[in-house]
Amino acid sequence: MINQQRLVDTFIEIIKIDSPSKNERGIADYLKGKLTELGLEVKEDKAGEKFGGNTGNIISKLKGNTNGKALFLSSHLDTVSSNQGIEIVNNEGIIRTKGNSILGADDKAGIAALLETIRCIKENNLKHGDLEFIFTVGEELGLFGSKNLQFDELNAKVGFVIDSGGKAGTVITKAPGQLDIIVEIHGKEAHSGVNPEDGINAIQIAGKVLAKLKLGRIDENGTANFGIINGGKAINIVPDYVKLEGEVRNFIDKEVENQFEEMKKKIEGIVEENKGQLDIKGNREYHSFEINEDSEIISLTKKGAKKCGIEVTIQSRGGGSDANIFNYQGLSTVNLGIGYKGNHSNNEELNIEELTKGTELILAIIQENVS
């Protein structure tokens, strides 16, 4: 039922509509047009205003024509960076770029899959329950669109985010919670040649801090990282300021705060020992989720996979997605693989076969969802 050519053509059309985070207007207008043509109810919310974007989330409803639990399906409109001037290479079943930009399969493969799903439903007059299609903005900046959804306007309590790399049949059922960290260490300036003994070197204190912290993979559940550092004015001044930006993640949600508190204690001790001053902030960005294998959503997914002959691979993933936000709001959500690889880099590529199978799976899930 899936029209592979139309699916691929749609994907290629939409990756050319540049939509870096905060600038999703072009793709949003395109999508609103297509959804309206297909007879869906289309609304745009004001989420963009909350984080300086020019677009809101698009929520589109297709009323069911038979009984069945309401389902939602979601992809994000924004790409991690601009891909203006993209040069597409399509051969041997793989779509990629010439290497001068990202592809945008994260997450326009998902958008293309959902559009094709709706077209198939309409063309073949398939039976389905109430369906809510949610296209979010600002995901790559920190799940900003989904964080600002009006959840009381959604009916479905179960749904799928179409935003994972990997083969069709990949089902992400577990993801960590995350907390952003900003550390500012203050020392004391002094001329480094004349009287360095009067100074307190904030950069060296930061060094002693990082020497004592465990970074990278902490254990099978947790990770920690400092990803940005900046400090000092000139080589001949003992630096009085340095800033570090990092994060912690843990599959066990409350361990996120525990990890942070432990880090904070260590940092406080070292800064004090070295006579510096510390400002440290932890901002919880999203919470973990874990869907049990014997839950309804998994058995529904497996039914759909069986129907189209796809093998299900249940996985955890260390990254966050809109699925974290939906689950936190009490909506049982998993993230499905849609065939992209190397996202967030100029090596990003999309496997057409996996894109097609992934779309078939979505359609099969919707069909299996009727009572």
Added chain:
Amino acid sequence: MINEDRLINEFLELCTISSESKFEFDLAQVLVKKLKDIGCSVYIDNSQEKTGSNTGNVIAKLEGKNKEAVKILFSSHMDTVKPGEGVKPTLDNSIIRSEGETILGGDDKGGIAAILEALKVIKESRINHGDIYIVFTVCEEIGLLGAKGLELSKINVDIGYVLDSDGSPGVIISKGPAQDKINIEVHGKAAHAGLCPEEGINAIAVAARAIAKMKLGRIDEETTANIGMISGGKAANIVPEYAKMEGEARSLDIEKLNKTTEEIVEITKKVADKYKAKLVIDVERVYPAISLREDELVIKIASNAAENLGYQRIIKSTGGGSDANIFNGFGIPTANLGIGMNKVHTTDEYIEIKDLVNSSKYLVEIIKETGGILI
């Protein structure tokens, strides 16, 4: 003999001519004319290419009748730090400072004014002297670039005095450290911090952990070391593949400087090896040391001159660098003299009028001392 009003007015005039580093042209042109009016032959050297300034250094010579006398160099730098545009110098009781939000430029126009007045005085008083060379350099504040690029063949001197130190006239800097600039880039491996951090090599952690191990600050009474800047990484959720640290080491003793710099580099190499990161290391000897003995001619002359005038004579070492380091490196024994600069590199900069006057008097006395000494 010193014409105080003439000196003060000239100093005020020089302060109003903007001359931030690399933009010394206007001031240089004015100084060329003033030096010619005094009777010097003047030359602008070819250092522009090397410094990036819009002018070369100004090199002037006042011929001396006494061809056997000590040949002497006086030098100050033309450039100022920022913010140096539109300086409004103002007399405020016994000091000169700036109105508004700029530096004054006493560093180093106080030296320039003192030199010009001293030359006028020796001409007017017909004091016997040997050849006097005057060098006004560019781009001192951004790395002693003018002095480093000086067309040396245009000067021929036995000793030199740079007028570019704080401390009242009588302060004689006879020792100053050599300096190494140290730049180290750490190259690691990027990885998604949540998905697969173990595949990454954290360049920031490597740099920071190396810095934690270094001996920094005051190493001993002659030696200092500093890491002054650090930057690196792209995002909080990416294991950073790049970090850069910039620092320096200084010592009055070259051997100690070599050792200090080497240790910093070795420590970083060890940490990088441990974590399999790669390094790009750039060490540059920025300037040589000043190491003048008290019984050397350049110090003896300055010392005697100070004593003659009843100044408090303080022969000392400094922790900073100046054009004097470069001249010493060229083989010209050069001391740096205090001219009473205060709060330099800030908008509170000021100079005491009596220090400005005494600086010029001091130069006249130094010239008198050299006039009598035959080489």
